[in-house]
Amino acid sequence: MSATKPLPATSAPVAPPHGLTARQRVILAVLLVAQFTLAVDFSILNVALPAIGENLGFSLANLQWIATAFALCAAGFTLFFGRIGDLIGRKRIFLASLALLGAASLAGGLAPNPELLIVARIAQGIATAAATPAGLALLTTSFPEGPLRRKALGLNGALMSAGFTAGAVLGGVLTDLLSWRWAFFLNVPVALAVLLVAPAVIAESRPAVRPRIDLPGALTVTLGLLGVVYGLTQAGEHGWTHPLAVAGLLAGAILLAVFLLVERKAAQPLVPLHVLRKRTVAWGNLLGLLAFVTETSLVYLLTLYLQKTLGFSALAAGLSFGVLGAGTVAGGLLAPKAIARTSTVTVLVGGGLLQTVSTAVLLFLGGTPASMGLLLPATFLGGVGNMLVIVGFMVTATTGLPDRRQGLATGLASMSQQVGITMGTPIMSAIVTATTGGVVTAGAVLHGVTVAIAANAALVLLGVLIAVLFLRDRAHA
Template identity: 80%
Template sequence: MGLATATAPGTVPGRRLTGRLKVVLAVLLVAQFMLAVDFSILNVALPEIGDGLGFSLGGLQWIATSFALCAAGFTLFFGRVGDLVGRKRIFLAGLAVLGAASLAGGLATSPTVLIVARIAQGLATAAVTPAGLSLLTTSFPEGPLREKALGLNGALMSAGFTTGAVLGGVLTDLLSWRWSFFVNVPVALAVLLVAPAVIKESRPVERPRLDLPGALSVTLGLLGIVYGFARAGEHGWTDGSALAGLLGGAVLLAVFCLVERRVPQPLVPLHVLRRRTVAWGNVLGLLAFVTETSLVYLLTLYLQRTLGFSALMAGVSFGVLGLGTVAGGMLAPRVIARGSTLTALVAGGLIQTVFTAVLLLLGDSASWMWLLLPATFFGGVGNMLVIVGFMVTATSGLPDREQGLATGLATMSQQIGITMGTPVMSAIVTATAGGATAATATAGAVLHGVTVAIAVNAALVLLGVLIAALFLRGRRTPTGA
């Protein structure tokens, strides 16, 4: 199929969505929202799963870690596979695997079956997320339509992470932890029924070869890095396995860079990484997802360990953050249209920095909710301005043949940010709480550890503002389409 046919939706002129494009957008957004929910829906249910299936205390963390390792480690690989076999094809195949894995996880009767199901869910997420984002960017022309689509996508992705925490608590309390898996099945089936009829195939005219040495080195390198961070968050930065994972991952990523310089068709052409928009845009995306998702973890500790909230009440409290991210996603395209992506990145980062820093004032009584709720709302607005700005920056100005790579890089930054934020902040809390774990530390020690980690979080957001201001100055996103 030629390029003109493959990207026909993207040739639609004007600034308004047609009826068919609205259906395409709805299908892709539903799928992305479901994937985001999966990152956090089991967090509240972990103790129930452990009791129900007989997980050891040490083994319980692998329910989340096995999913995160695969979702982050294989994203770039599957992004290129989508370029080879067709993004629509791998999008549908990944959704089918996700639905089957979710059904298997809900029916699991042993820890082994559940972990295998989570690995399959992670692999499916690594396939569907970049493919879905590529289909989104190639279905909408660069400019206002794409900015609007990416704004909605970013809002629902971030809101999905928050919704997962709420939904997991509700389903576990009212029904069973198994419904945290089962809820994916009808959604995946619905998308699989509608998507083939409305989404057109998208792939470069010239199919690139698969850079197997590059794919193996970057995938194993990312697995090592993510494993190292996850292990450090659980056992501290002096843990031998954590250090081995981080060191081994760093070595493999260095090998990947050497491989990419020599192979004729590299997985990540170095000229793409030399683009300021791609390189610095992905750094900003990584920081955006590290900070906001880890803040949810920090505030969960604060609400449950310091204020004594139940898991369900803590999850419901994040509904305000979810509203903020949706509002930010709706606002971002307007900010970009009237200013630039740099405006969204800097303004959003400053808003997020201010309202994250405000949380340093939190005390040890429930009366401080008057501060926490509005701060998380406006912090969510700022974070979503950054996320949409990052998505637009990292995928703009590239030909269709490089969209799979660009969206794969953007998705990888997102997945790694979501994965590594929590263990990094967990290690800070543990270190500043006198070495005690979050479960054994006193309420006062948890509050102190959370406060220090929030300060680090705010500093990372401010670092992102400085990076945008220094390295992306003068970069405007075209708004004509």
């Protein structure tokens, strides 16, 4: 598509000095509901996997593909669709992806066999890859840079993180009380509601001129991300030395290196390298990657601890994470106010330190239910700290770029988020497995989880150091 007829560029509407307009409130509600639902999909089936396998006849070896098929597409296609939204319109991409999500969820809920269920999960992953950056770009272009945008990003981050946690709870409740199929059906009315309301209130957002699509860049980055995510999921399932894990990671790394070479020579690159050279974009996205690697994988570690060491049921373990979800919501509400009163970097550092300390406290977990008195407040405060970092990352990674680049900025941010969610669990799983040597007694699991928690806290602290060393001089009041 060559540059031809100029298209009207859109800009954020001016809000009254005291807050959001009525239309902005509706836009915010629609986008937040959609993003919350997309986040829920990442974890809602985790608890239900055994029931799905038994009901549809999945073999134990193939059961992992219910999660892997979704993760591959959700992470692998995010950057591509984020850029496509810049070219043909974020609203158009957002609505089409919500329609696909609703149709795929209905098909998944009605699936009579494993093959159709996997196809539905692939379609859900593609819909998530398209809707997440488009929805985030619509959010950033609907609100002017400053307090209103920070407030919107804070609420968005809180609900997305809470959605990931809520998915574990909802999956257990729906599977126990109704059927695993309701974990799919839940998306259908949400998608329909968004499709009914969004066209009337959300304005189209796209650049004034359509550039060409960088097909070589799109192909190499998408295949590269698919390779990396596939390698990570295989590493989590079979170990880091498994041939499929090594092959996937190696192929992904080579393709991403080729992508960078392609972008250096492309006349109209998919990802202009000068954008990647911006410290706010590069370091901000690395901080976001670490934030999602650490907190989502901590949920996995604590699930192991609650079920294998303390003997909790899947439902009881899921409900325990409600406290973590409350912490993320609190952090999302606090972050915009804290950024306004101090600076983005101060919030990144303060939130990271709070998350580091709260995670390190979990090193003192014991083998009796009395440890819940330590776990619950620590996960609440850790959730607050993690959400401060996530909102700070979103503000950092999307600030200082024009509206025509917001699809790219939010595509990169969404990619960091989804790759982080995907790679966190395999990393921590590998640490637990190496520490326990495959022994699954209560004491062995506790020891393995403790070592992994120490590594988790170290990664959070690494993020704090990155913010101090590379973003400090970019702080703004």
